[in-house]
Amino acid sequence: MTNLGQRPAIAELRARVARIETADRTPRAFLPFGVDAVDDKLPGGGLSLGALHEIAGGAAGVIDAAAAALFAAGILARIEGSVLWCMTRPDLFAPALAQAGLDPDRVIYVDAGDETSVLACFEEGLRHGGLCGVVAEVARLSMTASRRLQLAAESSGTIGIALRRWRRMAEAADFGQPTASTTRWRVTNVPSSPLPVPGVGRHRWFVELIRSRAGESADFLLEACDAKGHLAIPADLADGSVASQAWPTRAAS
Amino acid sequence: MRRKLGPHAPPPEAPLVMVGQSARRRVVTGANIAAQTLGIHVGLPATQAHALVPELIAHDAEPEEDIAGLGRLAIWALKRYVPIVAAEPPAGLMLDATGADHLHGGPEAMLADLLRRLTDIGIAARTAMAGSYGAAHALARYGGAERLVVAAGGEAAAIGALPLCALRLDADTVASLNRLGFETIAELDATPRPPLALRFGSMVGKRLDQAHGRIAEPVDPIKAPELIDVIQRFAEPIAAPETLARYTTKLVGLLCDRLEEAGVGARKLDLQFHRVDARVQYIRAGTAKPTRDKSGLTRLLCDRIETIDPGYGIEIMILTAPSIEVLGLQTISSLGDKPAPDIGALVDILGNRVGEERLYRIAAKPSDVPERSVTRVPAMAEPTELRWPLNWPRPTRLLGRPEPIETIALLPDHPPVQFTWRGVRRRVKRADGPERIYGEWVVSDAEMLGVRDYFLVEDETGARFWIFRNGDGEDEATGKQTWFMQGLFG
Numbered sequence: 001m002t003n004l005g006q007r008p009a010i011a012e013l014r015a016r017v018a019r020i021e022t023a024d025r026t027p028r029a030f031l032p033f034g035v036d037a038v039d040d041k042l043p044g045g046g047l048s049l050g051a052l053h054e055i056a057g058g059a060a061g062v063i064d065a066a067a068a069a070l071f072a073a074g075i076l077a078r079i080e081g082s083v084l085w086c087m088t089r090p091d092l093f094a095p096a097l098a099q100a101g102l103d104p105d106r107v108i109y110v111d112a113g114d115e116t117s118v119l120a121c122f123e124e125g126l127r128h129g130g131l132c133g134v135v136a137e138v139a140r141l142s143m144t145a146s147r148r149l150q151l152a153a154e155s156s157g158t159i160g161i162a163l164r165r166w167r168r169m170a171e172a173a174d175f176g177q178p179t180a181s182t183t184r185w186r187v188t189n190v191p192s193s194p195l196p197v198p199g200v201g202r203h204r205w206f207v208e209l210i211r212s213r214a215g216e217s218a219d220f221l222l223e224a225c226d227a228k229g230h231l232a233i234p235a236d237l238a239d240g241s242v243a244s245q246a247w248p249t250r251a252a253s
Numbered sequence: 254m255r256r257k258l259g260p261h262a263p264p265p266e267a268p269l270v271m272v273g274q275s276a277r278r279r280v281v282t283g284a285n286i287a288a289q290t291l292g293i294h295v296g297l298p299a300t301q302a303h304a305l306v307p308e309l310i311a312h313d314a315e316p317e318e319d320i321a322g323l324g325r326l327a328i329w330a331l332k333r334y335v336p337i338v339a340a341e342p343p344a345g346l347m348l349d350a351t352g353a354d355h356l357h358g359g360p361e362a363m364l365a366d367l368l369r370r371l372t373d374i375g376i377a378a379r380t381a382m383a384g385s386y387g388a389a390h391a392l393a394r395y396g397g398a399e400r401l402v403v404a405a406g407g408e409a410a411a412i413g414a415l416p417l418c419a420l421r422l423d424a425d426t427v428a429s430l431n432r433l434g435f436e437t438i439a440e441l442d443a444t445p446r447p448p449l450a451l452r453f454g455s456m457v458g459k460r461l462d463q464a465h466g467r468i469a470e471p472v473d474p475i476k477a478p479e480l481i482d483v484i485q486r487f488a489e490p491i492a493a494p495e496t497l498a499r500y501t502t503k504l505v506g507l508l509c510d511r512l513e514e515a516g517v518g519a520r521k522l523d524l525q526f527h528r529v530d531a532r533v534q535y536i537r538a539g540t541a542k543p544t545r546d547k548s549g550l551t552r553l554l555c556d557r558i559e560t561i562d563p564g565y566g567i568e569i570m571i572l573t574a575p576s577i578e579v580l581g582l583q584t585i586s587s588l589g590d591k592p593a594p595d596i597g598a599l600v601d602i603l604g605n606r607v608g609e610e611r612l613y614r615i616a617a618k619p620s621d622v623p624e625r626s627v628t629r630v631p632a633m634a635e636p637t638e639l640r641w642p643l644n645w646p647r648p649t650r651l652l653g654r655p656e657p658i659e660t661i662a663l664l665p666d667h668p669p670v671q672f673t674w675r676g677v678r679r680r681v682k683r684a685d686g687p688e689r690i691y692g693e694w695v696v697s698d699a700e701m702l703g704v705r706d707y708f709l710v711e712d713e714t715g716a717r718f719w720i721f722r723n724g725d726g727e728d729e730a731t732g733k734q735t736w737f738m739q740g741l742f743g
Contacts (some may be wrong), residue, residue, distance in 0.1 A: 058715050060741075066649040070743030082596055084603075093616040093651035093740060094627050094640040104615050105636045110603055111611040121603055128599040173495075188743070190715035192683065200646075200685045200711050203742065224743065227643060 014214055029157065031078060035231050041209060041218040042183070047075065047185045050157035051182035052150040054141070055074070056164035058188030058206065063171040065137065065165040067187045067205055070100050070160045071223055072135050075099030077229030079159065081132025084111045086127040088137065091164075101229035119145055122160065129156035137163045139171065146179035184211040195222065195236060203232060267307050272299045274316035286377075317585075326376075327475045328439045332575045333370075334363065336523035336535050341555035348473060350382060351534070358694070363651075364400045385466030390410050391419035391438075412464055413439035420460045428451050430706020438464070469531055480513060483507040490529050497526075497567070498555045502547075504572040505554065509545045518543025518580030525556050526561055527569035534561050539599045541607065541633040543578035547597040553605055600632045606637045619640050621690045623651060623739065645688055646709050648719040648740025655737035658720060664734070665726025670707040672720065674738045679712040685708075689725070704731040709742065715740035 006095050018028075032046035034041045039045050039243040047053060053184040057068040076083050083093070083106055090111045119137050125134035126149060141162055162181065162228060166172050175186075186208040193201030203224035209217050223232040268288035270281045279299040291306050293737045295355050303309055303617070320342050327340040330348055334357065335347035346348075357363035364380045381392035388411065395415045403411045413421065415438050417427050430655065438461070446458050462468045475521050483504050491497065500522060512519060520543055525535045538553040561567075587703040604612050613629040616637040620626045626641060641647070661670035668684035686708030692700025707721045719740035724732025 031543040052403075060716060062651050064741045066741040066743035084599075091650045092654060093532070093648055094616075095623075095647040096743070098641055099643055099647060104617065106639075107614060108600070108615055108632045109615065110607060111613075112607050113611070117607055121607065124602060124606075128596065129595045141728065150427060187743075189717060191713075191717070192711060192717070197534070200683045200717070201710050202717070203717065205743075220345050 017021050018214070021118045031075065031159070032041055033231055035222065035233055037233060038207075038209075038218075038222070038231070041216060042212060043215040047159070049079070049159045049180055050154045052146060052153050052160040052162060052180065053164045054146075054164055054179065054181045054183075054184040054217055056172070056175050058186045058208070061188060062166055062169055065163055065190050067224070068163055068185075069135075069137075070096065070167070071185070071187045071205065071207070072163055073097045073102040074102040074133070074225035074229035074231065075134045075159070075161065076106075077225070079104070080129070080239040084110065084121070084131050085106045086112050086121045086125070086134070086136040088112060088114060088118055099227060100225040103228055115139060119149075122162075123149055123152050126152035126158050126160050127156060129158060131158050131160065133159040135161045135163055136245075137165045139164065139166045140174060141179050141181075143177075146181055150182070151182045180212045181211075183209060183215075186210055190221065193236075207231075267310055268293070268308070269310045269312070270299075270302060271314040272311045273316065276742075305726065308341050324475065330367075331475065332521075334367065336474070336476045336525060336537060336573065336575065337533060338487075339474050341390075345393070347390070349472070349474075349533070358674070360402045361400075363401065368400055371565040383408050383411065384469050385464060386472065387421070387460065387464030388466065390421065391415050391464060395419040408465055409442070410544070413437065413442070417441060420457075420464060421458055422456060426457065426563045429453070431455075431623045471531060474539060478504045480575060481508065481511050481517075481577065482571055483511065483573075485570045487570075492563035492566045494558050497558050497561065497563070497570075500570055501554050501558065501572075504570060505547055508572050508574060509547045509550070510543040512574065512577070512580075515577075516579065517577040518545045519550065519577055521576035522550060522554065523571075523572065523573045523575055525569075525571040525573070526562045526563070526567045526662045527571070529566050529568050530564060532564070536548050536561065538601075538605055539576075540597070541604065541609075544597065545580065546598065549601065552598075553601055556605065597633060604632070620693065622693060623647070623690075625693070625696075631688045646685070646719075646742065650741045651742040652739055652741075655721070656735050658738045660720075662722075662734045662736070668710055669720070669736065672710075672736065672738075674718070679716070679718075681710045682708040682713050684708050687736045688724075690721075702728075702730045707739075 029042065029049045030044040030046035031049055055068045055072055056062065056219040057065045063068050083102065085107055087109070090109065097107065098104055107122055110121050112121050117137055118138055122134055122136035125131055141164065146162070149160050149162070164175060166174065188206045190204050190206045192203050195201045205224055206219065206221050207222050211217060221234060223234050225231060264641045267293055269285045270288050270293060271283035272279050273282035281293060281297045281299060281302050282531045283291045284295060288306070288309065293302050293305060299311065303311070308369055323340045323342060323344070323346070323721040327338045327346055330346055331338040335350050339347040341347055350360065357366055360382050365381060368378060368380060379399055380391050380742060381389045381396050381401040385391060385408055386406050388403065388408040390431045391412050392403065395418070417430055417435060419440065420438060441457070441665070442461060447654055449457050459468070459695065463470045483502055484490055485500055491500070504524070520540055522538045523535055525533055527533050535556055538557070540553070544550065583630040600612060612632045614632055614634065615627050616630045617639040618626055618628045619639065630637065656674065658672045658674045662669035669681055671678060671680045687706035689707045690707060692703030704725045705721045705723060706725065709717060709719055711717045718738060719742065720736055720738050722734060722736050724734040726734060
C-alpha cells in the first residue's frame with residue numbers, strides 16, 4: 001500500500017478539508033509519542049489534543065484494561081495540567097500511574113456509579129477546558145455519545161480518552177461498532193523484553209492503531225511506558241525491521 | 254446545664270431536677286433519667302419531690318436561657334443539615350429533611366450523625382423521621398427508640414400504639430379521653446369523628462389528620478440573623494422551569510453582590526421555593542471552596558431545577574447562603590503569564606451530581622502493605638508531599654481483596670511454575686521476586702510475624718500478574734504458605 005500521506009496534492013486537500021471542518025473551533029495541537037514509527041502513521045505527527053480517542057485492551061485486557069489504562073496514563077503524563085479519571089470500578093492502583101509519570105496530585109478520580117453518569121462527567125470535564133485531559137472507563141459508547149464527546153473535546157482543546165472496558169469477553173465485540181472518535185487503539189500485553197538472566201524485562205505491548213481519522217491503521221510492538229510516560233521501540237527490533245512484520249497482524253479494521 | 258458547671262457537674266446517675274415557678278408554687282420543670290426512674294415527673298411540686306427523694310439535687314430553672322440555647326442549636330442545625338429548622342420550646346427541634354438527607358448519606362445516616370454530634374456536646378436526644386411533622390413529633394417523644402425512620406406510608410402503623418399524649422393535645426383533653434377509655438392513637442382513629450368534635454372541639458380531629466399527614470401544617474422556621482439572603486416575590490405565581498431558571502440567575506446575581514459587600518464567599522446555597530399551597534421545596538448546593546462566581550453558582554442551582562415540582566405555582570423564591578467563609582479580593586495576575594486554570598467550579602458541579610465523597614484524589618500513605626499505601630483525599634485538598642517509591646513494580650489494577658490461587662511452587666523462595674486463577678491454568682514463563690513485605694505490628698497484633706512474598710509473574714501469552722505467598726516459605730508462624738492473586742500489570 002502506498003503511503004497516502006506523502007502525496008503533496010492529497011496532503012493539501014486534507015489540510016483544506018480540515019480547515020473547513022474546524023473553521024469555528026480552536027486550532028488543533030498534536031502530542032507526538034516521540035517514537036517515529038508511531039508518529040509517522042498519525043496525521044499531524046501525533047495524537048490530536050482536542051479530540052476523543054478510544055483505547056481498549058486486547059486478550060484478557062478486555063476486562064481489566066490494565067495495559068490500556070497505563071497507555072492512557074503515559075499519554076497524559078506528557079501533558080501539563082490536571083486530569084479527571086471517571087470510572088465505575090475503582091480498582092486502579094495509583095502507584096502504577098505514578099510510575100508511568102502521572103503524578104497523583106494531578107489526578108482527580110470520580111467514582112460515578114453507573115455508565116450514564118460516567119459519560120455525563122466525561123462530557124462535563126471535556127467542556128470545562130481547565131483540565132489537560134479526561135479519561136473515562138466505559139463499556140458502551142454509542143455514536144451519539146461519542147459525537148457529543150468529540151465536539152466537547154474540540155470546543156475546549158482537552159484530550160478525551162475513552163477507556164473501553166467490558167464486564168465479559170463476549171461484550172468486546174462492541175469495539176467493532178463505529179464511533180465518532182478520532183483514533184482507536186488496542187493495547188495487548190505481550191511477553192516482556194528478554195533478559196540474559198531469569199526475570200521479567202521491560203514490559204512490552206502490542207499496540208494496534210485500529211482506526212485513525214484521515215489516516216491509516218497500523219500496529220506496533222512497543223516497550224511500555226517508562227517513568228516519564230514515553231514508549232520505545234524494542235532494541236532488538238530497532239535496527240530497521242518493521243514491527244508489523246515481527247508480529248502477525250490482527251484485526252486491523 | 255451540665256456543660257455550664259463543667260467538672261463540678263453531678264454525675265449522670267445522680268437524680269437531678271430543674272425547679273421553676275408555676276403560678277404560686279415551685280414545681281419540677283425538668284428531670285433527668287435517674288430522677289424519672291425514682292418517680293419524679295414534670296409538674297410535681299418541688300416539696301413533694303424532695304420528700305420522695307431526699308438526696309435529690311435541685312437547680313433553679315432558667316427558661317429564657319433554655320430557649321436561647323435551643324435557638325443556638327437550631328441555627329447550628331440550619332447551617333449543618335437542612336434549610337428549614339424550627340425550634341419548639343421547651344426542648345424540641347424540627348428539621349424538614351425533604352431533599353436534603355441525601356447530602357448526608359440518607360435518612361438513617363443523617364439521624365445517626367445528628368445524634369453523635371449532639372452526644373459529643375453532652376446533649377441526650379431522641380430523633381425520629383417520618384412523612385408528617387405530627388408523626389415525627391410523636392415518635393421522637395414517645396416512640397421509645399433513640400433513632401427511628403418511618404418509611405413513606407408507614408405513619409399510621411408506627412404511631413398507632415402510642416399513647417394519646419403523643420398527639421400534642423392539652424392535658425385536660427387527654428385526661429377526659431382516657432376517662433372515656435381511649436388509650437392509644439389507633440383506638441381514637443377508629444372512632445367516628447362527629448361525636449368527638451362535639452365533645453372536645455375540632456382540635457382532636459385536626460391533630461389526628463396532622464399526624465397522618467392528611468392536612469398541611471405550617472411551621473415557623475427560624476432565621477439566623479447574620480444570614481445573607483435575597484427574596485423575590487411574584488405577583489403572579491410562576492411555574493415554567495425556564496422562568497425559574499431566569500429568576501434563579503437574578504437572585505444569584507443579587508446574592509453575589511451582597512456577598513461581595515461583606516467580603517465573603519458562599520460554601521452552601523439554599524434556594525427555597527414557596528408554593529401557593531404553602532408547601533416549601535428547596536435546592537441545596539455546596540461548593541468545595543468559598544466562591545461568589547455568579548455563573549458557577551447559577552449553574553449549580555439550575556442543574557437541579559427539574560427536581561422542583563411547582564404544583565400550582567411558586568410565589569416566593571428565597572436564596573440564602575447558610576455557610577459562608579471569608580474570601581478576600583483576588584489578585585489578577587499580570588502581564589501575559591497564563592494563570593493556572595481553576596477547576597474548583599468543575600469539582601463543584603461533579604460533586605453535586607455524584608456526591609462529594611465520590612470525587613477524590615489518591616495520596617500516598619507511609620505503609621509497605623499495598624492496600625494500605627493509598628488513601629483518598631478531597632479533590633481540592635492541598636498538594637501532598639509524600640510519594641510512593643518508584644523502584645518496585647506495582648500493578649495497574651489492584652484486586653479489592655486478594656483472591657486465592659492454586660499453585661505448583663518450590664519452597665522456600667521460588668515463584669510458582671504454574672497457577673490457576675478464576676478457573677484458568679497458566680504456565681509461568683518468567684518471574685521476578687520475591688519482594689518481601691512484613692506485616693505491620695503497629696496496625697494489628699496478628700501481623701506481628703506475618704510476611705508476604707510478592708512475585709511478578711508472566712505467562713506464555715505475556716499477561717503479567719502480581720501474586721504473593723502468605724508466609725516466608727519455611728516458618729508456619731509467618732503465614733499459611735498459601736498463594737494469592739492481588740493485581741494485574743499493564
